[in-house]
Amino acid sequence: MRKGILSLTTAAAVMTLGLTACGGDGATTAAPSDAASSGSASAPAAVAGKVGVILPDSKSSARWETADRKYLEEAFKAAGVAYDIQNAQGDKTQFQTIADQMITNGATVLMIVNLDSGTGKAVLDKAKAQGVATIDYDRLTLNGGASYYVSFDNTKVGTLQGEGLVKCLTDKKADKPIIAELNGSPTDNNATLFKNGYDGVLKPKYDSKEYVAGPDQSVPDWDNAQAGTIFEQMLTEQPKIAGVLAANDGLGNAAIAVLKKNSLNGKVPVTGQDATVQGLQNILAGDQCMTVYKAIKKEADAASALAIGLAKGEKPTAPATVKDTESGADVPAVLLDPQPIFFDSVKDVVADGFVTKDELCTGEFAAKCTEAGIQ
Numbered sequence: 001m002r003k004g005i006l007s008l009t010t011a012a013a014v015m016t017l018g019l020t021a022c023g024g025d026g027a028t029t030a031a032p033s034d035a036a037s038s039g040s041a042s043a044p045a046a047v048a049g050k051v052g053v054i055l056p057d058s059k060s061s062a063r064w065e066t067a068d069r070k071y072l073e074e075a076f077k078a079a080g081v082a083y084d085i086q087n088a089q090g091d092k093t094q095f096q097t098i099a100d101q102m103i104t105n106g107a108t109v110l111m112i113v114n115l116d117s118g119t120g121k122a123v124l125d126k127a128k129a130q131g132v133a134t135i136d137y138d139r140l141t142l143n144g145g146a147s148y149y150v151s152f153d154n155t156k157v158g159t160l161q162g163e164g165l166v167k168c169l170t171d172k173k174a175d176k177p178i179i180a181e182l183n184g185s186p187t188d189n190n191a192t193l194f195k196n197g198y199d200g201v202l203k204p205k206y207d208s209k210e211y212v213a214g215p216d217q218s219v220p221d222w223d224n225a226q227a228g229t230i231f232e233q234m235l236t237e238q239p240k241i242a243g244v245l246a247a248n249d250g251l252g253n254a255a256i257a258v259l260k261k262n263s264l265n266g267k268v269p270v271t272g273q274d275a276t277v278q279g280l281q282n283i284l285a286g287d288q289c290m291t292v293y294k295a296i297k298k299e300a301d302a303a304s305a306l307a308i309g310l311a312k313g314e315k316p317t318a319p320a321t322v323k324d325t326e327s328g329a330d331v332p333a334v335l336l337d338p339q340p341i342f343f344d345s346v347k348d349v350v351a352d353g354f355v356t357k358d359e360l361c362t363g364e365f366a367a368k369c370t371e372a373g374i375q
């Protein structure tokens with residue numbers, strides 16, 4: 001399973017792996033944190049390999065801890081494969097430490113959501129040097145050379161956001177609206193793809209003078225608090241902002257909070273992404289125009305299927321490839337289809353089981369849920 005010359009460290013890692021393989025008890029890593037979880041300790045693992053997953057943080061979006069972790073865990077448990085899922089909590093040094101520990105503790109497959117391509121690549125390089133198979137989960141590590149990439153069509157996510165904003169502005173009969181763009185982290189390749197997507201829709205409208213290009217800024221690390229400060233400045237400098245392209249629900253919520261303070265919520269359409277409970281509630285309240293639902297269960301299922309195959313020593317095939325724009329390599333990929341969600345389609349997200357009526361339709365939202373046909 002491992003190639004290359006064995007150093008003392010790798011020999012130790014192989015021994016750990018051997019123990020995991022024989023005992024099949026899915027040993028935990030040396031640095032458990034609050035957000036860490038390891039599996040297959042009770043049920044004997046049917047698979048020799050072990051999968052390590054590093055999630056990026058728990059602040060840039062609710063999805064990582066509420067959806068991705070849950071669905072990945074379910075898939076690994078069902079397959080009887082040993083796993084260790086940890087969250088780097090936005091700390092790039094910690095990200096690398098976790099990866100080192102996972103490899104030392106016998107991971108044969110490493111799945112990462114990078115915090116930036118530079119540190120992501122360092123982790124992937126180390127893993128590969130030790131014969132550990134690699135998967136980029138959700139975010140492509142540029143020049144990273146991961147064996148697989150599993151995500152959504154992220155340019156399409158952006159296109160849906162741009163089209164969604166246009167629909168909401170048209171519904172409001174907006175005249176030459178000034179648009180603010182609140183982009184995702186400049187170090188996240190997805191944020192670049194989202195922007196390519198929505199600018200593909202908005203730029204022609206700026207060019208034809210139908211819309212006016214207003215402030216346009218990236219939010220470092222998708223930091224929601226910083227997004228609030230940035231949007232507050234945008235609105236101070238340009239009080240006539242009439243539409244906000246926010247790259248995810250967290251950034252959208254930050255903009256909505258500022259709009260609320262200025263009694264502009266509901267008047268200025270705001271976009272989002274991730275179909276978080278907060279984002280969906282903002283849509284029900286009329287403060288957010290739309291979100292993009294990405295069926296994360298499908299993403300987690302596709303990625304875990306690859307990881308489980310790799311853990312069994314197979315060479316799974318992927319249905320597509322994506323171009324790594326930095327290295328020029330074609331990375332075997334699974335790219336899923338995102339779906340736009342407006343007031344009337346919030347019910348589709350509930351019907352898909354991604355959020356429950358109980359979490360969504362609390363207090364003031366109960367009546368809105370009925371209005372939106374949520375059963």
Ligand code: BGC
Nearest residue numbers: 060061139188190222248274
């Ligand atoms: C993901 C989004 C998420 C954002 C912030 C992106 O890479 O695709 O779903 O909202 O990161 O975590």
